[in-house]
Structures are given as C-alpha cells and as structure tokens.
Amino acid sequence: MNFAPGQHPREQATQLAVNLQVVGLGGAGGNVVDKLAAIGLGASGFVAVDTDAQALQRIVMAQKVAVGAKRTRGLGCGGDPDLGRQCIESAKRAMCKRLEGAEVLLLIAGMGGGLGTGAASALATIASTEGALVLGLALMPFECEGRRRMEQANAGLARLREAADAVICLPNQHVLELHGENKSAQETFEAADALVLEGVFGIGRLLRADGLLTAGLADLRAVLSERHEGSVLAAAEAEGRKRHRELLDQLCAHPFMEKGKVLKEADALLVSLVGGLDMSMADVNRVTQHIGAHCPEAELVLSAAVEPGFKDKLGITVITARGKKESEIKPSQEPIVPVSQSEDNAEPKARGRRQKVKQQELQLQAISKGRFEKSEPTLYGGEDLDVPTFIRRSLLLK
Ligand SMILES: Nc1nc2c(ncn2[C@@H]2O[C@H](COP(=O)(O)OP(=O)(O)OP(=O)(O)O)[C@@H](O)[C@H]2O)c(=O)[nH]1
Ligand SMILES: [Mg+2]
Numbered sequence: 001m002n003f004a005p006g007q008h009p010r011e012q013a014t015q016l017a018v019n020l021q022v023v024g025l026g027g028a029g030g031n032v033v034d035k036l037a038a039i040g041l042g043a044s045g046f047v048a049v050d051t052d053a054q055a056l057q058r059i060v061m062a063q064k065v066a067v068g069a070k071r072t073r074g075l076g077c078g079g080d081p082d083l084g085r086q087c088i089e090s091a092k093r094a095m096c097k098r099l100e101g102a103e104v105l106l107l108i109a110g111m112g113g114g115l116g117t118g119a120a121s122a123l124a125t126i127a128s129t130e131g132a133l134v135l136g137l138a139l140m141p142f143e144c145e146g147r148r149r150m151e152q153a154n155a156g157l158a159r160l161r162e163a164a165d166a167v168i169c170l171p172n173q174h175v176l177e178l179h180g181e182n183k184s185a186q187e188t189f190e191a192a193d194a195l196v197l198e199g200v201f202g203i204g205r206l207l208r209a210d211g212l213l214t215a216g217l218a219d220l221r222a223v224l225s226e227r228h229e230g231s232v233l234a235a236a237e238a239e240g241r242k243r244h245r246e247l248l249d250q251l252c253a254h255p256f257m258e259k260g261k262v263l264k265e266a267d268a269l270l271v272s273l274v275g276g277l278d279m280s281m282a283d284v285n286r287v288t289q290h291i292g293a294h295c296p297e298a299e300l301v302l303s304a305a306v307e308p309g310f311k312d313k314l315g316i317t318v319i320t321a322r323g324k325k326e327s328e329i330k331p332s333q334e335p336i337v338p339v340s341q342s343e344d345n346a347e348p349k350a351r352g353r354r355q356k357v358k359q360q361e362l363q364l365q366a367i368s369k370g371r372f373e374k375s376e377p378t379l380y381g382g383e384d385l386d387v388p389t390f391i392r393r394s395l396l397l398k
Helices: 026-039 053-057 081-089 092-098 115-129 147-163 172-179 185-206 217-224 243-252 255-264 281-294 339-343
Strands: 020-025 045-050 063-066 104-110 133-140 166-171 231-239 268-275 299-306 313-321
Touching (some): 020 026, 026 045, 026 053, 026 104, 026 133, 026 185, 045 092, 045 115, 053 063, 081 092, 081 115, 115 133, 133 147, 147 166, 166 172, 166 231, 172 255, 185 231, 185 313, 217 268, 217 299, 217 313, 231 255, 243 313, 281 299
Parallel strands (some): 020 045, 104 133, 133 166, 268 299
Antiparallel strands (some): 231 313, 268 313
16 A cells, blocks of 8 residues: 555544554644544544644644644644643543543654654553553654754653553654655655554454454554564555565565564564455465564464555564563572572562562571480581571561
8 A cells, every 4th residue: 555645545434343443642743633633544543632723723634623722722742741741630531531441542743853752651651541552653853853862752652661561663864765855845744654553454454344354442552552672564566476485575675674673683573464356375474484584472463454556465463572571581680699689688679660579587596406406416617407507597578
C-alpha cells in the first residue's frame, strides 16, 4: 500500500475486532491522527488534542478536543512539558469520557515540544487506569532542532515508557539520513509521516479478526507489555519470485531498523503479514524462517491476512520489543550473595527490574542435643562443630 505524500489510500474500513481509539497530541500527533482518520483504519475513534486553536483548525478528518484554554488562551504550550501535563490533567474528565470503552489506546505524540511531551505520559496513565492497553508512538525530533529539545524529548519518552504498556519510538532523524538533507522540511516531515502511517496500518491489520492467522489484543499485550528497552515499528512490501527474501531485505533497510540491528536485538516480535489470494502457508513459512534467522531467540507472534490487492505481493509490518519481562528473569540470574556479605548486613545488588524479595527473619533457636548431649564435642580451631554454624557465628537467617 502506498503511503507516499499525497497518496493516502482509503482503506476498506472493516471494523477492528477491538475498540481502538487513536489519539494525537500536539502538532505532530494531531497531524498524524488526521491523516490516519483520512485513511480510515476501522478504529472506533480518531481524536486530535491540542491547546493550540490554530493547529486544531488545520485538522480536517479527526475529531478535535481543545484543552488548557484557561492556561494557554488558545496558544501552544511554548515547549513547556509541565504546562502540557497540567493542561491534560485539568481535562481528565473530558478525556475519560472520550476514551470510554477503549480497549486499546494508540497515543501519538511528537516529543520535544510542550503538549505532546508533557501530556503523553499523563494521558497514558489516565487511559491505563480506565483499563485500556496503551501503545505510545513517539516521534523524536531532528538533531538540528537542538540539544535542549532532544533532551526534553528523551525525558518525555522515558516518562511515557513508564506510563504506557509499550512505546514505539520513531526518530525523524533516521528519515533525514535516508532521504538526504536536500528535501524541504515539509517533505521530510511528510516522508516521516508516511513511515508512521504504514506502521500504524500494519497494527490495524494485526488487530483485525478476519485474517488467516490472527493475533489479537492478548498477543499484543503479551509481547509488548513490560519490555521497556524500546520498540520499533517498520513495514515493507515486495513482489515477484524472490519476494520472501526481498521482503526481509527491505525490512532491514527500513530507516527505523538500523540496518537490521534492531531485528537482531529484539526479544519479541509481532509480525503482521499480508498477501494476495495466492498467498500459501509455504509463503508464510518462508517469511517467518527468514525472520527467525535474524533473531532465533526472540518470541514471535504472527498474524497473516489476505487482501486481494496483494496479488504476487507480500507486505509485512513488524513491531519489535526489547527487554526481559519480570517473569522471564530466571532465578539463576539473581546475584549470589556470599555469606560474608550478609554477615556485614550488606544489601544484595538488585539487577534490572527484579524486585528484592521481602522475607521474614526465621525464628530459629538453639535446642538441646538430645541423646548426643553426653557425647564428646567435635572441636576444631576452638569451635564445637556440632553446634550449627548460624548459632556459632550469631547469624540472622532470612
Ligand atoms: N513526523 C512528524 N514530526 C513532527 C511533525 N510536527 C512536529 N514534529 C516533531 O515533533 C516534535 C514536537 O513538536 P510538536 O508536536 O509540534 O510539539 P507540541 O506538542 O505541539 O508542543 P507545543 O506546541 O509546545 O505545545 C518536533 O520537535 C518535531 O520533531 C509532523 O508533522 N510530523
Ligand atoms: Mg504545538
């Protein structure tokens, strides 16, 4: 499917199997959500949220929600994330009403400015509390936008990662590296948006119930949630006899895939494959084998669907996730604490996100030696070895 600027095909908007709400925050988020609304995705709602009345005026297809009118008087947040957060928090009730019944919230925001950066994590928390699975799409600034903006963007991204189930990071800079610096800023933004639209379109396919192999909301949640080290979204298409290999080559060449490094380092993958009526299970198999060769250890969830327009053609959307879930961290990975360290009451170093186990002190007391009371003690180095070590050394057992 071609998402090149100005060519946004209208999707045969089959309603998705889940209630998906797509919300765009701030200038970037609003722009992208409006384009998604124009394509139609089978989502239950497309909403652009901003403090900036002028930016909202440019929204044509999505619904509009103006927030923070008292605080910004209809202007943007001027790059102040704190103000952005306050604006969304003061509109909490209205947002809850908008998100009523949402099973998945796709939250799109540009990081580095005011509203998107500050409000994204706040809205993710609100939606999570309401029971939705929150997927964040964070558009990261170009390097030329300055160091301060990039730092602000990274801080916003970190907060969003804490609040959302999964966050997919889409660095605008990678688009610039692919297309070169000779394009206008407008064209580069458009090219970045096209990559986002392709990816989101693939997520839509993934959530559709009418595929050959379906992966539902539960799979999405299982693969993405708790893996906080970064997720990437990329899509590719290929046709012809060698389309299986070509598809993978295209995917690895995608600007967000960092020449295949992202695929190699993935701990889990969601793969949404689409082909024409001629797509066979052998096709599906070959594609998954090619992917598996890149990341044999990764957990893979696959969905495959048929779209008549894909004759002799295959399309793929991949969401990668990095990071281990708490349940996946094996006990053997826990550092072993030598007794000498516990004697000093030293804290074992907690690694990763694993919580320190809280345990009560064992109430062990010395009891009589019973029928061995009268036997000779086993003395070594002045110590009676028949007396348990924890008593001899006055250790507290936990
Ligand atoms: N891909 C893409 N990125 C954008 C677009 N507009 C802005 N960005 C990026 O998103 C970042 C945040 O910008 P905005 O979304 O305009 O910021 P905001 O949330 O509206 O912030 P305030 O206006 O200060 O409230 C920028 O630094 C850009 O890198 C867009 O249309 N497409
Ligand atoms: Mg703005």
